[in-house]
Amino acid sequence: MADRGIALRSKVAAAVVHATPDWSATLASRIMGAAARVPLPAPVSRAAVAAYARMFGVNLQDIEPLQLEDGFQSLDEFFTRPLRRGARSIDRGAQTVVSPCDGTMRDVVPIEAGMEVVAKGHAFSIGELLADDALAQSFVGGMAATIYLHPRDYHRVHCPCDALVKRVTLVPGRLLPVTPASADRDPRLFAINERLIHVIETGFGTMAVVMVAAFGVGNMTCRYHRFSPHPRELQVHEPSSPVRLRKGDELGVFHLGSTVILLGGPELVASEPFAPTPVLLGQPVLREVVSGAGGRQ
DSSP, rough: OOOHHHHHHHHHHHHHHHHHHHHHHHHHHHHHHHHHSSSSOOOHHHHHHHHHHHHHTTGGGGGGHHHHHHOOSSSHHHHHHOOOSSSSSOOTTTEEEOSSSEEEEEEEEEOOTTTTETTTEEEEEEEEHTHHEEEEEEEETSSEEEOOOOOOOOEEOOOOEEEEEEEEEEOOOOOOOOOHHHHOOOOTTHHOOOOOEEEEEEEEEEEEEEEOOOOOOEEEEESSOOSSSSSSSSSOOOOSSOEEEOTOOOEEEEEEEOOOEEOOTTTTSSOOOOOEEEEOOTEEEEEEOOOSSSBOO
């Protein structure tokens, strides 16, 4: 009965947001983001963090003890908290691509010739997702991994392998909830919502790490370039000098949470069969295709 009640609330919430004009969801998200950035006195901050951690099951062992003791200046500072040193182990294997974030791996699926991805209730075009059909073509025959960030999760996104940043694009879009109820209403929502796309050159060819915004996300920030949040037009940045990243280096931050889609080309396959399952930053999710003799295909 409780599950049906939760499902009904989720359906109603999705219906309301889908029915509203774009500007209203963006305005609501801006207000929520601004509220999250309001400075809090240390005692209030500690109480708010403790309540949030209990409600969502945040693992406080991932946070530096001194930071917990000192408190966070705002809720946004807590949402975007760094991990304590040693909290995650980054797989350094030369043939592995790791999860760029903590979250729930919804699915890892092949990208077919039509560039359509169907994953756990979602169906969208890679060209539409990337706002670039030519770039999308390079991923045909490759893999798409979809990772959902729960409110309890660490909200920073990292580089899945050693890479050079080729381009980063902020694509304007809606701020629909990223929930099963919302996907039922529009399976294309990942390609409709605002998204921050990191295009990187790697030893496995071109890859993309797509950060998808959602209702309530104040904004997404990029570590190596400053964007204005919620743009009305496509924003593209191509670094004038190479931005070199090691596996595990930070790419960007969700101010609140959403979803990451990791795209790799034909050089990569899933490291193991994935059903919906928790994953941690640094855990192998894709691996290089090798020939039977042990060399590259």
